[in-house]
Amino acid sequence: MTRLLAMLTARRGRGHLHWTDWASYLHLLIGLLLMFGPVLWLVLSSFKSEAGLVEFPPRLLPYEQARVSVEGYQQPLALFRITAGDMKGRELAEVRRIGLQAQMVDPANPREIIRIPAQDRERVMRLHFALENYGDLTGRFAFGTYLWNSVFITAMATLITLLVNSMAAFALSKYRFSGRDAVFVTILATLMIPPTIILVPNFFIASALGLVNSPWGVIWPGVATPTGVFLLRQYMLTIPDELIDAARMDHASEWRIYWRIVLPLSAPALAVLAIFSVMWRWNEFLWPMIVLNRSETFTLQLALNSFQGELTTSWNYLLAMTVLTLLPVTAIFLLLQRYITQGIASAGVK
Amino acid sequence: MATLQLRRVVKRFHETAVIHGVDLEAAEGEFVVFVGPSGCGKSTLLRMICGLEEVSEGDILIDGVRVNEVPPARRGLAMVFQSYALYPHMSVYQNLSFGLENLRLPRAEIDAKVREAARMLRLDQFLERRPTALSGGQRQRVAIGRAIVREPRIFLFDEPLSNLDAELRVQMRGEIAQLHHRLGTNMIYVTHDQVEAMTMADKIVVLRAGRIEQVGAPLELYNAPANQFVAGFIGSPRMNFLEGTPTAVDGSIGVVVEGIGTIRTDASGEGVTEGARVTLGIRPEHVALGRCGCNDVSFDVAQSEQLGNTTTLFFASPGFAVQVAGQVPARRGEAMSLNLPPDRCHVFDADGKALPRQSKGAAA
Numbered sequence: 047m048t049r050l051l052a053m054l055t056a057r058r059g060r061g062h063l064h065w066t067d068w069a070s071y072l073h074l075l076i077g078l079l080l081m082f083g084p085v086l087w088l089v090l091s092s093f094k095s096e097a098g099l100v101e102f103p104p105r106l107l108p109y110e111q112a113r114v115s116v117e118g119y120q121q122p123l124a125l126f127r128i129t130a131g132d133m134k135g136r137e138l139a140e141v142r143r144i145g146l147q148a149q150m151v152d153p154a155n156p157r158e159i160i161r162i163p164a165q166d167r168e169r170v171m172r173l174h175f176a177l178e179n180y181g182d183l184t185g186r187f188a189f190g191t192y193l194w195n196s197v198f199i200t201a202m203a204t205l206i207t208l209l210v211n212s213m214a215a216f217a218l219s220k221y222r223f224s225g226r227d228a229v230f231v232t233i234l235a236t237l238m239i240p241p242t243i244i245l246v247p248n249f250f251i252a253s254a255l256g257l258v259n260s261p262w263g264v265i266w267p268g269v270a271t272p273t274g275v276f277l278l279r280q281y282m283l284t285i286p287d288e289l290i291d292a293a294r295m296d297h298a299s300e301w302r303i304y305w306r307i308v309l310p311l312s313a314p315a316l317a318v319l320a321i322f323s324v325m326w327r328w329n330e331f332l333w334p335m336i337v338l339n340r341s342e343t344f345t346l347q348l349a350l351n352s353f354q355g356e357l358t359t360s361w362n363y364l365l366a367m368t369v370l371t372l373l374p375v376t377a378i379f380l381l382l383q384r385y386i387t388q389g390i391a392s393a394g395v396k
Numbered sequence: 397m398a399t400l401q402l403r404r405v406v407k408r409f410h411e412t413a414v415i416h417g418v419d420l421e422a423a424e425g426e427f428v429v430f431v432g433p434s435g436c437g438k439s440t441l442l443r444m445i446c447g448l449e450e451v452s453e454g455d456i457l458i459d460g461v462r463v464n465e466v467p468p469a470r471r472g473l474a475m476v477f478q479s480y481a482l483y484p485h486m487s488v489y490q491n492l493s494f495g496l497e498n499l500r501l502p503r504a505e506i507d508a509k510v511r512e513a514a515r516m517l518r519l520d521q522f523l524e525r526r527p528t529a530l531s532g533g534q535r536q537r538v539a540i541g542r543a544i545v546r547e548p549r550i551f552l553f554d555e556p557l558s559n560l561d562a563e564l565r566v567q568m569r570g571e572i573a574q575l576h577h578r579l580g581t582n583m584i585y586v587t588h589d590q591v592e593a594m595t596m597a598d599k600i601v602v603l604r605a606g607r608i609e610q611v612g613a614p615l616e617l618y619n620a621p622a623n624q625f626v627a628g629f630i631g632s633p634r635m636n637f638l639e640g641t642p643t644a645v646d647g648s649i650g651v652v653v654e655g656i657g658t659i660r661t662d663a664s665g666e667g668v669t670e671g672a673r674v675t676l677g678i679r680p681e682h683v684a685l686g687r688c689g690c691n692d693v694s695f696d697v698a699q700s701e702q703l704g705n706t707t708t709l710f711f712a713s714p715g716f717a718v719q720v721a722g723q724v725p726a727r728r729g730e731a732m733s734l735n736l737p738p739d740r741c742h743v744f745d746a747d748g749k750a751l752p753r754q755s756k757g758a759a760a
Binding site: 286288289291292294295296299302306307310311 | 443446448467468469473474475477478479481482483484485494495498499542546
């Protein structure tokens with residue numbers, strides 16, 4: 047904690063603020079606003095009610111007009127503060143509005159109807175977090191299904207990606223065979239083919255294999271990534287060959303060398319690839335949209351997209367769902383972040 | 397206990413031969429040291445014996461059975477690597493047990509063997525530690541322990557002490573020698589350090605550029621080097637070499653060195669033609685101070701190193717070193733009288749081959 051404080055108050059000038067301190071803190075502040083502003087806006091907006099979202103001018107915090115239950119009225123009534131006339135300063139509830147006149151009632155004395163000109167009052171706002179935005183998601187939409195689809199695809203694809211890529215990287219980094227470098231270069235060369243170009247052939251293959259509308263149709267085509275092979279290979283090159291020789295002398299089969307020696311030692315690089323893979327898979331949109339057509343197979347990203355109807359868009363649910371969609375990736379990132387710098391630095395990828 | 401034979405073993409990397417037909421035999425329980433300058437192929441030879449490198453030509457036999465195609469683990473050998481190659485993510489215990497687990501031995505047996513090896517190497521209290529939490533000497537012992545638990549027929553050591561500091565090196569040298577004494581198993585030990593070779597070996601194999609230069613007991617190599625390379629490699633400080641032309645003196649050979657005169661030796665001049673180039677060699681510790689009427693010379697001191705128990709004097713022209721016991725006062729530029737005892741002089745022909753000597757250089 048004290049270290050954090052020391053970092054946050056670090057400065058160059060002694061006793062006073064050097065101009066570079068001003069410049070760096072300004073720069074950091076702008077960066078913070080740019081990076082976190084939209085996220086904060088999104089999170090706060092996701093707690094606004096449908097009416098609060100279209101409020102103009104927009105507010106940062108989720109304010110909403112206060113309502114009170116008044117005896118004799120079934121629905122809670124909206125509260126207003128009177129700004130002119132005899133009743134100035136009083137808070138009255140609106141029964142109905144007719145043209146420029148509003149029929150108001152005093153919550154303390156519900157029998158008497160008071161007529162007030164509509165421009166002589168202002169709404170009473172209060173802070174209200176519309177938690178129902180989140181609560182309704184599970185009931186009204188198949189949110190659970192979408193979440194499960196996304197989690198399943200992300201987790202499975204990441205596991206398979208790690209396994210397949212690390213096996214390829216192990217062979218390419220620790221075995222000497224003719225054509226090894228050619229294979230490696232070929233794998234890297236596929237990085238130059240934009241995924242959009244092979245979209246159609248990929249779809250044909252997926253469809254021929256009967257993978258359309260199945261989560262596996264999303265998982266399989268992307269498990270072998272040149273980036274992953276490259277990242278892991280570069281890292282595995284740093285594992286001394288003597289360790290593998292030693293394991294060979296220790297009666298270890300090649301599979302055991304891979305599983306017990308090489309994989310555990312590649313943990314930092316695997317963590318980096320896991321983070322990348324989770325982010326790619328979780329945010330993947332184009333390919334799932336092509337393979338998954340039935341709404342029960344949708345991932346969260348596809349569901350989000352389908353929320354934006356042609357005529358109406360339920361912004362409050364859309365925002366709430368977006369926030370939920372962000373959470374898992376953020377959690378994974380926080381969990382594995384210490385490996386990232388370490389792994390990226392040692393894998394020689396900048 | 398096992399015997400090891402190499403028969404005309406050749407190793408080629410892409411047409412380039414690095415081992416040129418090596419023949420060697422190691423008897424049961426022998427401690428064999430491969431020594432040579434870096435790049436001489438000694439590590440390659442070791443890796444071929446343990447099966448980590450393929451043999452391009454020739455045969456390797458263990459206990460009389462050809463093992464060229466047998467995978468490393470099945471040869472019944474254990475190797476201690478230069479970098480120790482301990483598995484960094486496993487505890488000492490796991491490092492020691494990994495090989496046994498791969499053999500699918502019962503857990504109780506593995507445990508017994510690991511604890512026995514740990515006790516023998518005084519690693520008992522470190523069993524739960526990771527290798528990174530150990531000192532250099534302890535890591536070295538874990539590496540040896542990993543070899544011991546497998547109960548191999550032959551131990552292979554690849555420059556195991558080169559990462560240790562000087563003091564620890566001397567200590568571990570003693571421990572390995574003791575281990576050999578206790579286990580009685582064959583050991584093949586690769587080093588570039590001739591002191592390690594001299595102190596530990598039953599038999600030294602001197603290698604240069606993929607060829608065996610000489611095989612023999614340590615003192616054999618010291619007293620009767622077969623050629624100029626071995627003479628220069630074994631012994632510290634290095635043997636002095638003076639170039640000259642041969643001349644016959646009383647049935648043996650003398651060497652006429654320009655600017656010094658004729659140095660008499662007890663080497664026979666057989667097969668040496670008059671006028672050929674020969675090289676005279678004498679070890680710094682065999683040069684005597686003062687005059688004795690035979691092979692007397694006088695050089696100017698360029699530098700002296702006083703170690704207390706010995707004094708090493710260096711002379712600039714010709715490049716020459718002398719090591720004498722005790723403390724000898726010597727000033728830079730001072731002329732010093734020396735004599736070169738003929739029975740201590742080695743003579744090498746133009747190809748570097750040693751000429752046969754009458755005294756065989758036995759310690760006087």
